[in-house]
Ligand SMILES: Nc1ncnc2c1ncn2[C@@H]1O[C@H](COP(=O)(O)OP(=O)(O)OP(=O)(O)O)[C@@H](O)[C@H]1O
C-alpha cells in the first residue's frame with residue numbers, strides 16, 4: 176500500500192509540485208536567514224573572543240560594546256594591576272584610523288594596539304607572515320579581507336606600504352581575523368605605534384586585558400576588579416555576549432530577520448497545510464473506497480504519513496541544496512566568507528519543517544479517519 | 555446457525571434509523587432478505603427506499619439498529635472491528651456507481667488494490683490483476699490510467715478489482731447507472747458470466763429495468779421493507 180500512497184501523491188502533479196515548492200522555499204529562507212543572522216552575530220562576538228590571551232576585559236563603566244568605547248585613564252592600568260589575583264594586565268588600544276595606499280585608495284579601519292612587551296591579543300591565524308614581526312618598527316598585520324579591500328585584485332604579499340595618519344607602515348603579516356559587525360579592515364600593531372595612527376587624543380587606553388592567577392576564575396577576577404577599581408570588568412565570553420546583545424537590542428537586525436523567518440514559517444505552514452488538506456479532501460472518495468475494500472485506519476494513517484514524509488524529504492532536500500549552493504557562493508565573497516550553513520540551523524529547520532508537514536497532513540487525516548466507509552456508496 | 559450453506563446472505567428483521575428525536579427517520583423497518591450462492595440477486599425499488607442503506611449494513615460498513623445479518627453462516631456484527639475489516643477484505647468485493655478508481659494508479663494497479671491491501675507483493679498482485687482484466691476483456695488497458703478509459707471500461711476495471719481476490723460475495727450499487735445502455739448491458743453480462751460462480755453470491759442494487767433479465771432473483775423493496783421476491 177505504500178506504493179499506492181506514493182503514486183497517489185505524485186500522480187497529482189500540480190499539488191505535488193506545489194507542496195514540494197512550499198517546503199523547499201520555506202526551508203531555503205529559514206536556513207538562509209538563520210545562518211546569516213547567526214553568522215553576523217558570531218562575527219560580532221568573535222571580535223572579542225579572537226583576542227585569545229585575555230581572560231578579563233576592563234573598560235570604562237559606560238562602555239557597552241567593543242566598537243564604541245570610552246577611553247580609560249593611563250592610571251587605570253596600574254590600578255588594575257594592583258588588584259589581588261591579577262596575574263598580569265596589559266593595555267589594548269582600539270581606534271578607527273583611515274588607511275591609505277600609495278595609489279590613493281583608502282578605507283576606515285579597526286586598528287588594535289597591542290601591549291608592546293607581550294603582544295597580547297595578536298591574531299593567531301596567519302595567512303602570510305608572522306605576528307612576531309610586529310616587534311619591529313612600523314610593521315602591522317592586516318586581515319585578508321582588509322588587504323583585498325585596499326589592494327583589490329592583487330596577490331597577497333608582504334612588504335606593501337600603507338599610510339595611517341601620515342605614518343608609513345609596512346605590512347608584515349596577513350591574518351584571517353573575522354570581520355566584525357561591519358566589515359572593516361582589521362589592523363594589528365604595537366600599542367606605541369597604534370597611538371600614532373590617529374590624531375592626538377588625550378586618552379588612548381581603550382581596554383585593559385587581564386589574566387587571573389592560577390586557581391582564580393575569570394568571573395571571580397572580573398568581580399574583584401570591578402569592586403576594587405569601580406571600572407567595568409567582564410570575562411571574554413561575557414563581553415562577547417554583551418556585544419551580541421547590544422546589536423540585538425539596538426539595531427533593526429532581529430526585527431529584519433524575524434520578519435523573514437516569520438514569513439517563511441507562515442508560508443510553509445499555510446501553503447503546505449492548505450495543499451495537503453485539499454489533496455486529502457479531494458481524495459476522500461478514494462480513501463473511502465479503500466476503507467470499504469478493507470484497508471485499516473492504521474494503514475491509511477501510514478499512507479498519509481508516508482506522503483507527508485516524502486514531501487518533507489524532497490522539499491527539505493531541495494531547499495537545503497539551494498541554501499548550500501547559496502552559501503557556497505557567498506563563501507567566496509570576502510565580506511560574507513565566514514557565513515556558512517550551520518548544521519544546527521540545518522537540523523533545526525529540518526525538524527521544524529517535518530513538524531509543519533506532519534501537522535499539515537494531520538488536518539486532512541481527521542476527515543479520512545472519521546469517514547464512514549458507507550459514504551462511498553453515495554454519489 | 556440457521557442458514558443453510560447455499561444461503562450467502564441472510565437478513566432478519568433488520569432495522570435502521572437515522573437521527574434522533576423529531577428528526578429521526580426509520581429507513582429500514584424490519585427487512586428480511588436473502589441472497590444465495592451461485593445466483594445474482596437484484597435489489598430494486600424507488601429512490602430513497604433504503605437499498606443503499608441495506609447493502610451497507612450487509613457489507614458491514616454500517617451498523618443495524620436491530621435485527622441480524624449472517625454472511626455464510628457467520629455474523630460479522632459480533633466480530634471485533636478489526637475482525638470485520640479482515641472479513642470484508644477477504645470475502646467481499648465492491649462495485650460502486652462512480653467506479654471510485656484511484657486516478658494515479660493504472661488499471662491493473664487499481665484492480666490489484668484488494669491484494670495489496672491484504673499484503674501481497676506488488677508484482678504478484680499486479681500480475682493477477684492483469685490476468686483478471688484479460689478475463690474481462692480489457693487486458694490491453696492494463697497499464698492505462700483511469701482518466702483515459704471510457705465509463706464502461708472504468709467499470710470493468712472496478713469489476714476486476716471486485717473479483718481479483720476471489721471473494722464469496724460481491725455487492726454492486728447501481729453499477730450501470732452512470733453508463734449508456736450498451737456499456738451497461740456489457741458490464742452486466744460480464745457480471746453474469748465472470749462473477750457468478752457456484753461458491754459466490756452477487757447482490758446488485760439497480761434502478762435499471764433494462765437489465766432485469768440478468769437476475770436469478772429480484773427482491774422488491776419499498777419504504778424500508780422487502781415487499782416481495784420473484785425468481786427468474
Ligand atoms: N447517514 C444518513 N443520515 C440521515 N439520513 C440518511 C443517511 N443515509 C441515508 N439516509 C436516508 O435514508 C433514506 C434511504 O437512503 P438510501 O440511500 O438507502 O436509499 P436508496 O434506496 O439507496 O435510494 P437511491 O435509489 O436514491 O440510491 C433516504 O431518505 C436518505 O435520506
Ligand SMILES: [Mg+2]
Nearest residue numbers: 605606607727
Ligand atoms: Mg442508493
